[in-house]
Amino acid sequence: MEGRATVSTCPVTDGTTAVLPLDAEPIGGDELALVAALRRGDEDSFSQLVTQLHPSMVRLAQLFVRDRATAEEVVQEAWVGVLQGLDRFEGRSALRTWIFRIVANKARTRGRREARTVPFSAFTPEDTDDDTAAVDADRFWGTGGASPGHWQAPPEPWVDAEGRVLASETGDVIAAAIADLPERQRLVITMRDVEGWDAEEVCNTLDITATNQRVLLHRARTAVRHALEAYLSAA
Amino acid sequence: MIEMQQSSEPHDPSLGSRAGHGSPDLNCEQLVTAITDYLEGAMSDEGRSRLEYHLSLCPPCQIYLDQIKATIAATGQLRTSDMSPDAKSVLIALFRTWAHDS
Numbered sequence: 001m002e003g004r005a006t007v008s009t010c011p012v013t014d015g016t017t018a019v020l021p022l023d024a025e026p027i028g029g030d031e032l033a034l035v036a037a038l039r040r041g042d043e044d045s046f047s048q049l050v051t052q053l054h055p056s057m058v059r060l061a062q063l064f065v066r067d068r069a070t071a072e073e074v075v076q077e078a079w080v081g082v083l084q085g086l087d088r089f090e091g092r093s094a095l096r097t098w099i100f101r102i103v104a105n106k107a108r109t110r111g112r113r114e115a116r117t118v119p120f121s122a123f124t125p126e127d128t129d130d131d132t133a134a135v136d137a138d139r140f141w142g143t144g145g146a147s148p149g150h151w152q153a154p155p156e157p158w159v160d161a162e163g164r165v166l167a168s169e170t171g172d173v174i175a176a177a178i179a180d181l182p183e184r185q186r187l188v189i190t191m192r193d194v195e196g197w198d199a200e201e202v203c204n205t206l207d208i209t210a211t212n213q214r215v216l217l218h219r220a221r222t223a224v225r226h227a228l229e230a231y232l233s234a235a
Numbered sequence: 236m237i238e239m240q241q242s243s244e245p246h247d248p249s250l251g252s253r254a255g256h257g258s259p260d261l262n263c264e265q266l267v268t269a270i271t272d273y274l275e276g277a278m279s280d281e282g283r284s285r286l287e288y289h290l291s292l293c294p295p296c297q298i299y300l301d302q303i304k305a306t307i308a309a310t311g312q313l314r315t316s317d318m319s320p321d322a323k324s325v326l327i328a329l330f331r332t333w334a335h336d337s
Contacts, residue, residue, distance in 0.1 A: 041334030043327065050326050055316045072322060079326055083333040140264040149262030154295035155302060174310055193310040199275060210277070218271035225306040 031095050039086055050079075053096060056195050057103045060205075063187050064104070064111035074110050078103040097201055104205050136226065158232050170228060177227035181220055188213060189220035261289040266296050270303055 037045035057078060061071035081102045089098060139153045146152075178186055178194075187206060191197045197205075203213050266289055272278050273286050290296055 041330075041337075043330060043334075046330045047323070047327060050323060051316075051318065054318050054322070054326070076322075076325065076329070079329060080333075083330065137264070140262075149264040151263045151295045154263075155298045157298050158302060158305065170309055171313055174306075175313060178310075178313075189310065193307050194313045196311060196314070214271055214275055214277060217275075221271060221303060221306060221310075222267075224310060225302055228306055228309070229302070 032091060035086065035089060035091065035095060038083075053099060057100070059190065059195065060100060060103050061107040063183075063190055064107035066111075066114050070110065070114075071107070074107045075103060078106050081106065093204070094201075097204060100201070100205050136222075155229065156233065158229075170231065173227055173231045174224055177224045178220070181223060184208075185216045185220035185223070188216040189224065192217055193221070260285045263289075263293060263296055266290070266293075267299060270300065274303070274307075 034045055034049070038049070054075065057075045058068070058071050061074040061078075062068060065071050065074060078099070082099055085102070089095070139151060141147045141150055141152045178189060181189065184206075188202060191202045191205070192199070199210060199213055202208075203210055206213075208216075266286055269278065269282070269286060273283065278286065290300065
């Protein structure tokens with residue numbers, strides 16, 4: 001699956017006419033029915049779709065622009081784009097993927113105007129924000145050490161890990177750690193682990209390869225784990 | 236450090252022969268480097284087997300894996316689904332206009 005996602009990653013041109021991967025899941029009957037309902041002006045269907053997607057759309061937009069108010073504006077523009085593009089929506093990708101791409105494109109354009117973001121198109125496989133090790137290299141024995149490559153400072157179990165890690169106070173620690181990440185890592189971990197998107201959806205929305213997506217996710221998760229470890233061992 | 240490979244194919248961690256406690260094939264640092272590939276199902280069967288073999292023999296790496304999983308679960312708690320009634324009204328009005336005009 002991952003290998004296919006790599007080759008299917010496609011350039012984003014305009015969200016309403018984005019070229020979609022050949023192996024994108026065709027949408028199901030329920031979604032076709034929803035699109036048909038929207039086209040004939042069914043308000044309840046639109047309202048449900050808004051409830052379902054709007055908060056995620058705002059969070060996605062916020063990754064590219066300066067503040068929440070701007071993100072809300074961008075998402076409103078995106079909804080206009082969705083409605084205007086609905087007749088051209090061919091169901092070659094999931095509706096939500098198509099909508100998120102419109103949001104990402106509009107937010108990226110706005111962010112660029114604000115100089116908040118660098119274009120993802122400038123993103124090469126080697127460019128993963130920084131050259132630092134994804135893991136805490138000093139936690140392991142070096143080549144001259146007692147046991148090269150093995151833990152020198154092994155992780156300590158988090159006492160009552162589940163309860164404490166899931167407690168609301170750690171939410172602030174995680175949010176702060178994510179906010180400190182380089183932009184691309186922040187985007188990927190937010191989409192994957194906060195929003196719960198699958199890898200292919202992230203690759204298609206951000207126009208990155210499956211390998212890049214994994215490298216960015218790996219670095220981001222490693223950093224967040226590290227922040228949690230520091231917090232939990234200090235408490 | 237162990238470099239992440241940049242090929243587009245699913246890859247194994249560098250399966251070197253550096254021995255240590257645990258597996259003869261894979262050391263702890265390599266496991267940590269490959270942990271996301273493992274969780275993403277992006278490893279070959281062989282790489283996965285070697286990683287799981289190492290895990291079965293190495294309690295600190297089991298702790299590390301558990302912590303990564305706990306981190307992912309906790310990050311998912313940040314998701315909220317709040318939306319202001321005002322924002323929704325604006326969008327419904329927008330939809331009515333669109334439906335009327337089209």
